[in-house]
Amino acid sequence: MRLITIPMSHYCEKARWGLVHAGVDYVEEAHLQVLHYPAVRPHNSGGKVPVLLTGTEAIADSTAILQFLDRGLPDSCKLYPEDQRGEIEALEERFDETLGVETRRWVYFHWMSLPVREVLKTAAQGTPRWQGIAAPMLFPLLRLYLSRRLAISPDNIEKGLHIIAASFDEVAARIGDGRPFLCGSRFTAADLSFACMASPVLLPPEYGIHLPTLEDAPARARVDVQRFRAHPAGQFALRLFRENRRNAVGQAGVRYTG
Numbered sequence: 001m002r003l004i005t006i007p008m009s010h011y012c013e014k015a016r017w018g019l020v021h022a023g024v025d026y027v028e029e030a031h032l033q034v035l036h037y038p039a040v041r042p043h044n045s046g047g048k049v050p051v052l053l054t055g056t057e058a059i060a061d062s063t064a065i066l067q068f069l070d071r072g073l074p075d076s077c078k079l080y081p082e083d084q085r086g087e088i089e090a091l092e093e094r095f096d097e098t099l100g101v102e103t104r105r106w107v108y109f110h111w112m113s114l115p116v117r118e119v120l121k122t123a124a125q126g127t128p129r130w131q132g133i134a135a136p137m138l139f140p141l142l143r144l145y146l147s148r149r150l151a152i153s154p155d156n157i158e159k160g161l162h163i164i165a166a167s168f169d170e171v172a173a174r175i176g177d178g179r180p181f182l183c184g185s186r187f188t189a190a191d192l193s194f195a196c197m198a199s200p201v202l203l204p205p206e207y208g209i210h211l212p213t214l215e216d217a218p219a220r221a222r223v224d225v226q227r228f229r230a231h232p233a234g235q236f237a238l239r240l241f242r243e244n245r246r247n248a249v250g251q252a253g254v255r256y257t258g
């Protein structure tokens, strides 16, 4: 299988984690933001990644990819066990559409303030060489385009931080009774999605590409990362990455085409 990605995207991380969970060997076709459109549009007219090419079909959207992979898994490994499907899907949808949108806006706000070379250390991993070469010239335009597309403004970042904190509080309340996972005793798509959507403000070392360390993060971002890492829900997501996100960078399961 072939997974088309923007490598730093947490929606793409969701798909990578799903593939690893399903034990599927795949190749990642990574592209820089915006330069990914020509590769994606033939399969997904909306231009969004991740897109999974299975050989017979193109599956766009991280949730659709997880659900496709789940159909091939034995009951004991399913991320959507039938008796809890409704609850899992509702949580996943909320994490993807609320938490994930705000953590993405937050990460672009902070990282686009860095020099392009620093941005590319994270963003260009696994992408074709020509994209890394072209990016510094295109960067001012890309920055403007992404700022508008993601409605980035200091005001929206401030509001977003409240939304992220509310989502973390909700997760902390859920696991406050001592349950190991969001829906009880087993790891599901709700856990996977929460960990991925929270990852921009946590910088977990097990992420499918190398994220900056806390020390390399822009100073203003560091304060937020420290705060969210210390939160019980942040601790929970970091544990999920440690214990359930097997197959980290460089191990079998993923090869880059870039």
Ligand SMILES: N[C@@H](CCC(=O)N[C@@H](CS)C(=O)NCC(=O)O)C(=O)O
Pocket: 006, 009, 010, 011, 047, 048, 049, 050, 060, 061, 062, 063, 096, 104
């Ligand atoms: N709900 C979708 C969201 C996917 C998404 O927003 N992908 C972003 C990457 S973070 C994208 O492709 N953006 C490119 C664009 O909108 O032009 C999913 O779960 O896959």
